[in-house]
Amino acid sequence: MAVIHHHVRPAFNKQHHGAAAQSLPPLIADLEDFVIIPLTHQQQAVAHLTVDIAFSYHVSADDELLLQSLSITLVDFPVLCGRALKLRRGDTVAELVLCVPKAKAQHDADATTSPSWAHVPFTFDTKRPINDDDRNGVAPNVWFDMAANCIPPDSCDLSSFAKDEIYVSKFGDPMTRIRVSTASMEHQVIAISMSHTLVDAGSISLFMTAWSRHYQRCRGLCGAETNQHEDVVRPITFAHPIFEMDVHQNDKETSIPVEWTRLLPNKSGGENPFVENKAIENEKTNVSCTIYYRSRDQMEVLKQKCLEETNRQIQQQRQEQNAIRAPTYFSSNDALLGEVCKQLEATSMLLCMDWRPVLNQSPFFGYAVLFLYIDFPASSDAPAACRNILGWEDISGEEGCKSIVRDSNFVMWKLQNETKQGMTDLIWNSWTDFFTLHDQDCCSDNCSNNDNFAKMECCPHDMFMSEKMCRARVDVARRGLSYAIIFPQPNRSVRVYFFGPSEVGRSLQQSMK
Secondary structure: OOEEEEEEOOOOOHHHOOOOOOOOOOOOEEOOOEEEEEOOHHHHHOOOOEEEEEEEEOOOOOHHHHHHHHHHHHHHOHHHHOEEEEEEOOOOOOEEEEEEEOOEEOOOOOOEEOOOOOOEEEEEEOOOOOOOOOOOOEEOHHHOOOOOOOOOOOEEEHHHHOOOOOOHHHOOOOOEEEEEEEEEOOEEEEEEEEEOOOOOHHHHHHHHHHHHHHHHHHOOOOOOOOOOOOOOOOOOEOOOHHHHOOOOOOOOHHHOOHHHHOOOOOOOOOOOOOOOOOOOOOOOOOEEEEEEEEOHHHHHHHHHHHHHHHHHHHHHHOOOOOOOOOOOOOOHHHHHHHHHHHHHOOOEEEEEEEOOOOOOOOOEOOOOEEEEEEEOOOHHHHHHHHHHHHOEOOOOOOOOEOOOOOOHHHHHHHHOOOOOOOOOOEEEEEOOOOOOOOOOOOOHHHOOOOOOOOOOOOOOOEEEEEHHHHHHHHHHHHOOOEEEEEEEOHHHOEEEEEEEEHHHHHHHHHOOO
16 A cells, blocks of 8 residues: 655657657757747646546556556657746747657667656555545546646746756646556546646547557557557647648638638627636626536437427527528537526537647647637527537438538638637537546446547546636636536436536536436
8 A cells, every 4th residue: 555656758769869749830949858849829828727637447457557558658749748938039028838858869879768857747546545436527636646837937048048958947847747546456546637738638538548559559459569659549740730820811801701700709808717816807706616417318308409499499580680590400519508508598608619620630639629709699599509600411401501610711710819719608618529438337358449548457437527627617607707518428428517607507407307
């Protein structure tokens, strides 16, 4: 019974000597031990936040295999070993950048390693009891080794690195930390804490999938040597497309379709609710994190009600200029957000969209969230408004509604306008497309390698948000912006975290009982 700490470094070999990360944005500097890369405005805006997720397993993984496979995985994800730096370039204001380690040759010919600071803290805990049966979706902070102090307090000038000296004291603390808590051979939790600068939900899925596949290879399930990377994970890219964009390509506002500009708020006033330590005017006090569940059958009922209500409203509004076209179907996500908007009486929202599929950038690791501003005449119109934006096909063969946002030109334009978000009633962020959970009856032999994202000895049967992550989103709600994050559950059900007025949360909990 003990707590054991490790520093896991990338398992570089001689083929990686001198190489930086696979695909990076244009470098600010290329130094002996690391490269300096820029961060987008979005990445810098969320740098004070962490994403802390715990995955629960009913068959414990092998400690040594976890360490070995993680070390191999970090070769493909060197940014996870990176450190943030506040950098000045001449007289410019200091900007937050990322220092990414390079493979470094040792004195003996074939050995290659990374700089001493480039590691992921990894803790094994067999001392602390864990019980996720009564957590109701929230993991205690003690399950985690929390990433903290990732933003350095002091800045430095680029000229400081003229001689390739590494001023480690100027770096922030590690941006990725992992803790594995094992209560027994039948109960283990893998908890990861990462700076939001590095990851979104899609990035966590990419990392956990890669770690899982390397674990399977180390365990001997893939029939290949453990020090080879070929065909285990697809090549990962860290190059955000905004750095390759022509900054003048959108100067001609007259060429921008009106459908695009409608997805920007009419008013950009109001403080960004994610800004750290901002004074809160008119702070909302009666807000909390409310957690509720919807089964697959319940979501089918919601979809049918949504369709019937929308059709009835469209019939009544046909003569009105602002009538919303009626889709012929709704997704589970449409129905869930419609339920929340109705209880919240919301008439606008920010819909989080992953831009990877649109830009054919599925292996992009980083922050790939696009915020779509959508407003609608009444809260009951929310599902139709969202479905019309995302597009739908008429099942009867008639012309449907073409998606506005699944267009690469739109995405590139919107990326340049992400600072124009304004204030709204609700942020909606679904994680269900990125993760697959299995119920505990799914034994290790029945877990398909192709139907999971984080299989070790078995597939995870649950995932939890940390107490700290919940509190940070409650703070957003105190600024007047309700927030909903949707996690998958086994058997295609979902868990909804609603951060907003407590009375609305209670209504959502009770509405389908």
